[in-house]
Amino acid sequence: MEPAKATEQIDMATLFRAPAARAMKSLDKSLFFKVLPTSAALVSQNTLLSRYRKALEKSEELIQVEKFSPIAPHPDPEAAKAGKKCLVLKPSVDPASPETWSSVLKKGSEDGELEIIPYKADFDYTYWRYLDIMKSILPEELHDEIPSGFNTAGHVAHLNLREQYLPYKEVIGQIIIDKNPAVKTVINKIDDVGTANEFRTFNYEVLAGPDDLVVEVTEADCVFKFDYSKVYWNSKLSNEHQRLIDIFKPGEVVADVMAGIGPFAVPAGKKGVFVWANDKNPESHKYLEAAIARNKVSEFVRPFNHDGHSFIRDAADSVLEASKRKEHAVIKPPKPSRKAPPPKSPLKDILIPVPPTISHFVMNLPASALEFLHNFRGLYSGNEELFAPHTETKLPLVHAHCFAPKLNDDTTYAEVLGRIEKEIGVALQHGDGEVEGQCSIIEVRDVAPNKRMFCASFRLPASVAFAPRA
CATH class of the missing domain: 3.30.300.110 (Met-10+ protein-like domains)
Structure with a gap:
């Protein structure tokens, strides 16, 4: 029996294949209409459908094909109007040859509950994937x-x-x-x-x-509307966006150097993270401002339209000045429930101060982000007292995206680390980016047969951060 079943499976695959329409340059949907001559079991009453469906599935006589229901209207229009139905069977069941029937069909026919008839199953363009x-x-x-x-x-x-x-x-x-x-x-x-x-x-x-190309997308519970022809957006980066956002802590400051329309910045702001969000593209800046307003994160996210090279140092200076001016985000208290008793005293706004230092730099421009790293030299020159060992604050983590060829991992990591060293003048070891002197290199995704995207994360070395500014 097994070889016969295998042959039948191959025949069924052939029968349900889309009609050949080779080299079609203009879509003609009518060519994808196909009639499959087969058979059906008419049931004397619809209450028998469920029982016979299960029995015919077990006897492997019922057609079971993706997107095709084996329960069909009665082939007679008047009976179909009255709600009568039938069960579509495999072509191997011949209505004129009871020897091709299982005991289920034979018994149902003898009892007057089933009638086996020829049937034509129609398939059109909408059926095929x-x-x-x-x-x-x-x-x-x-x-x-x-x-x-x-x-x-x-x-x-x-x-x-x-x-x-x-x-x-x-x-x-x-x-x-x-x-x-x-x-x-x-x-x-x-x-x-x-x-x-x-x-x-x-x-x-x-x-x-x-x-x-004016589109609206939702990511991380934030809504973005933009002209796709004028800004950069990649839906395949949503996991990478969320990975870094999960690292950011409420109350920290993140400098997003190449922010685009805000896929990192806006969700981070919703989380209570301060973000200095910059993009050189005026169109991106426009849609970033709109996203900040629409998603109500203006207390935490500040948009900029600067060149990324100058923004790196400007952001560090700007955050420090904002902290000195005691700038803060204002969080309104939640409205009390009508069912809850009124508070004994009026609820007050919550003030979250801007800290003096940046905790993370995000540089999501993989084609050239590593070429911006030399701008970190002297980032906090003269402000050593803001960081350990004078305080508990650590120097910023830098998250720089980059492309690298598909080599073996050790060779790829060495190539990325070499490019980082060329820019900051310090050799880092592949390892834990939280540890000074080490750099984690996370593969983000394949972008081409011989190219991958990575995120290199490392804590800014003190020799770089406190070097004299050029």
């Missing part, structure tokens, strides 16, 4: 790397199509929209982010849907 349809369209030599891993930002899906798939780009775009209800527009990048311009925006072409 994206990959099913693409395999039917693309030549077999292109099946290994069918474009499927696209990024999304709100209603926009963006691809980076390889040359061999460009002849099918409009079809690919339309099928993505059809098979992903949240996607309304599909675009294809036509240059590399990070190399086309300093703001990490990119040129694009619309493959399907309207040319509308």
